[in-house]
Amino acid sequence: MSTPFNPWEMACQQLDLVANKLSLDPNLHAKLRHCKRALIVSVPVIMDNGEIRVFEGYRVQHNVDRGPAKGGIRYHPDVTLDEVKAMAMWMTWKCAVVNIPYGGAKGGVVCDPANMSEREIEKMTRRLTSEIAIIIGPDKDIPAPDVNTNPQVMSWIMDTYSMGVGYSAPGVVTGKPVEMGGSLGRHTATGRGAMLVLQEAMQHRGMKPQDTRVAIQGFGNVGGSFARFLHEWGCRIVAVTDVSGGIFNSSGIDIPALQTHVANHPHRLIAGFEGGDFVGSAEAANRELMTLDVDVLAPCALANQITTDNAAAIKAKIVVEGANGPTTPDADIILNERGVWVLPDILANAGGVTVSYFEWVQDLQSIFWDEDRIDHELTKIMKRGFRDVLAIAEQEKCPMRMAAYMLAVNRVATAVKWRGVYP
Ligand code: NAD
Numbered sequence: 001m002s003t004p005f006n007p008w009e010m011a012c013q014q015l016d017l018v019a020n021k022l023s024l025d026p027n028l029h030a031k032l033r034h035c036k037r038a039l040i041v042s043v044p045v046i047m048d049n050g051e052i053r054v055f056e057g058y059r060v061q062h063n064v065d066r067g068p069a070k071g072g073i074r075y076h077p078d079v080t081l082d083e084v085k086a087m088a089m090w091m092t093w094k095c096a097v098v099n100i101p102y103g104g105a106k107g108g109v110v111c112d113p114a115n116m117s118e119r120e121i122e123k124m125t126r127r128l129t130s131e132i133a134i135i136i137g138p139d140k141d142i143p144a145p146d147v148n149t150n151p152q153v154m155s156w157i158m159d160t161y162s163m164g165v166g167y168s169a170p171g172v173v174t175g176k177p178v179e180m181g182g183s184l185g186r187h188t189a190t191g192r193g194a195m196l197v198l199q200e201a202m203q204h205r206g207m208k209p210q211d212t213r214v215a216i217q218g219f220g221n222v223g224g225s226f227a228r229f230l231h232e233w234g235c236r237i238v239a240v241t242d243v244s245g246g247i248f249n250s251s252g253i254d255i256p257a258l259q260t261h262v263a264n265h266p267h268r269l270i271a272g273f274e275g276g277d278f279v280g281s282a283e284a285a286n287r288e289l290m291t292l293d294v295d296v297l298a299p300c301a302l303a304n305q306i307t308t309d310n311a312a313a314i315k316a317k318i319v320v321e322g323a324n325g326p327t328t329p330d331a332d333i334i335l336n337e338r339g340v341w342v343l344p345d346i347l348a349n350a351g352g353v354t355v356s357y358f359e360w361v362q363d364l365q366s367i368f369w370d371e372d373r374i375d376h377e378l379t380k381i382m383k384r385g386f387r388d389v390l391a392i393a394e395q396e397k398c399p400m401r402m403a404a405y406m407l408a409v410n411r412v413a414t415a416v417k418w419r420g421v422y423p
Contacts, residue, residue, distance in 0.1 A: 005304045005328065007086035013329050015089070018405035021398070028413045031421070032092075035085050036069075036103075037061045041131035043109060045124045048117050055111045055124055059132040061141055062088035062104040065415040068139055069105035070095060070353060072146025072175075073128075073153070075121075079108035083303070087146075087324055091353070094346040096408035098385040100357045103412075105141050107132065113148045114267070125153050129160040136161065138171030138364065144356050145175040145221070147302075151187070155180060171363040174356035183359035185374035186352075191225025191300075192375070193351015194322045195233065196382040197343050198296065201318060204390065205341075209234035213294040215316070216240050217286060218301030219270050222322040222349065224259060226300055231255035235296070239289045242301070244269040246285025248292075249276030290314060299326035306331045314340060321345035336399045344401035346408060347389055354381050 012033055019029040043055040058081050061069040071091040074084075084106045091104030109128055113121055135141055145154060154173045158180070161172045170181030178184060185192070202212065212235045216223045219242045227237050236252035247253055247270055254275050261273045271280070279285040290297065290306065291313040299305045300322030306314065311331035319335065319342045321327065327335065327342065335342055355378055362368050369377075393403035 005307075006082055007080075007303055007325055008082035008089075010325065010329055011086035011089045014401075014405060015409065017329075018402060018409050021396075021402060022406055022410060022413075024409065024413060025417075028416055031416055032063065032409065032412065035060050035062045035088055036064060037135060038081065038085060039132060039135055040081065041128065043124055043127045043131060045120060045127060047120055055109050055128075057107070057109040057128045057131065058084045059107040059135060059141070059143075060084045060088040060105060061135065062106075063092040063412060063416075064103035064141075065412060065419055066096065066103055067101035068103065069141035070102040070144070070356065071105035071107065071141075072144045073107040073109070073149050073157075074146040075109050075111050075113045075148040075153075077110060077112045079110045084108045090324055090346055092412060093405060093408035094350045094353055096411040097346050097389065097404050098350045098354055098381050099411070100354060100381070102142075102353070102357065105143075106146075107143055108146075121153070122156055125156040126160045129157045130164065133161055133164050136172060138169055138360070142171065142356070142360055143173050144352070147220075150221075151175060151177045151182060154182075171360055174359040176359070181359075181363050183355055183362055183374060184369070184371040185378070186355045186359055187221065188225035188229075189355035189374075189378060190222045190322065190349050190352035191227075192229055193354060193378060193382045194222065194226045194298070194300075194320055194348045195229040196351065196379055197348045197386050198230070198318065198320050199233070200383055200386040200390075201320075201341065201343055205317075207295065207317075210236075212236065212296060213238045214296040214298060215289045215292045215294045216298045216300055216322075217289055217305060217326075218242060218299070218323065219258070219262060220268075220301070222352075223298070223300030224262065226298060226320075226322055227253075227255045228259060238294060239292055240270060241282060241285040241289050242270045243282050244271035245278055245280040245282055246270075246289055247273055247276040247278055248288065292316075296320060299323050302326070304328060306335070308334065311335055312338070314338075316340060318343065321348045324349065332399070332401060342399060342401060344404050347385055347400070347404045350385060351378055351382055354378055
């Protein structure tokens with residue numbers, strides 16, 4: 001039986017392990033173990049039926065010693081303050097691993113957008129924005145999309161914030177539509193970044209794409225684009241799951257056809273796709289997917305998916321963490337003991353925040369880059385991130401997660417040390 005899952009405890013546990021390994025100054029360790037700021041807001045919304053519902057929202061900034069805070073906003077019924085705090089801390093490490101000048105933040109609202117109208121989601125977003133406007137801003141904290149938030153939600157946030165300050169402030173959020181200050185390549189950046197990290201890893205291991213079978217949990221922004229890039233590179237995607245179930249096809253799923261199906265599905269689901277065997281329950285499909293005989297397993301949906309319940313049965317050689325926190329620390333130990341190579345979330349899914357950083361830079365300068373430049377700069381940063389982490393892993397003979405944390409925590413702790421503690 002696995003222990004009850006608390007993402008904040010897990011994030012602190014991961015920090016403690018690396019602080020120990022780095023022999024980190026206990027004063028710096030203590031500072032990094034706390035979030036700088038956590039705002040809890042009530043978000044009252046007049047629903048379409050006239051009833052007022054009050055949603056709970058959060059914005060947490062973990063650390064800003066290396067630059068303004070950065071992190072997504074999630075709309076999900078399971079959002080908790082502890083989850084948001086954990087994700088804010090992970091954002092701090094993620095920005096530091098790929099060496100972009102941001103600290104970590106995250107936000108969320110406890111809601112079920114699948115059962116809300118677009119108008120209700122807009123009203124909730126605008127009210128949330130005005131409640132958290134006191135701590136966000138282009139120089140302070142820059143939100144971005146996460147689970148169940150998208151370019152439309154970012155546009156509402158940007159518009160509401162701009163109304164408050166009295167001028168258009170595109171730099172307040174990233175992940176916006178290109179037509180209003182968004183960046184080319186942002187929508188697919190996390191999937192592309194994960195593919196770039198996996199490519200480096202496979203090349204390091206001498207694995208060829210045409211001999212590589214991949215299973216992917218989640219077919220949204222991250223899982224969908226990751227699947228598409230791997231398919232284009234020549235890998236065989238043999239299983240994909242989403243909230244509606246899973247598609248299994250040992251000869252390889254036609255990913256462009258699945259993407260077209262999802263784009264035309266009223267709820268953007270894989271259910272009803274005919275290019276494989278369909279398992280109509282997410283729970284059953286995930287159970288099968290996780291232990292499938294594949295070379296690469298990519299959890300690209302939710303946290304807490306690889307646990308002590310299934311880690312011993314995972315057959316993949318490489319796990320690429322497209323999602324945040326998909327592997328629990330106990331499961332991580334099992335995977336490492338079994339020789340499964342885990343490419344950790346703070347490296348593998350850093351492509352999204354990297355192109356968000358490009359978007360923010362473009363907004364501040366009002367000069368926009370073409371897609372080739374975005375891809376070129378992203379490739380450079382992701383490959384450098386992989387090489388930096390691999391070098392530490394080889395030198396310290398430790399797993400990639402520990403190496404990524406050592407790199408990140410060291411960078412942040414050094415900045416904290418330079419800045420000192422105010423006053
Ligand atoms: P999304 O909402 O676009 O997609 C989520 C996908 O997961 C959907 O296909 C959904 O059906 C599926 N899903 C939900 N519950 C599931 C379940 N029980 N089993 C299987 N599939 C399930 O979200 P996203 O932006 O793709 O984010 C996915 C993960 O990646 C999250 O952990 C997020 O924090 C992380 N992430 C996202 C980005 C980004 O740029 N979007 C960047 C870094 C990390």
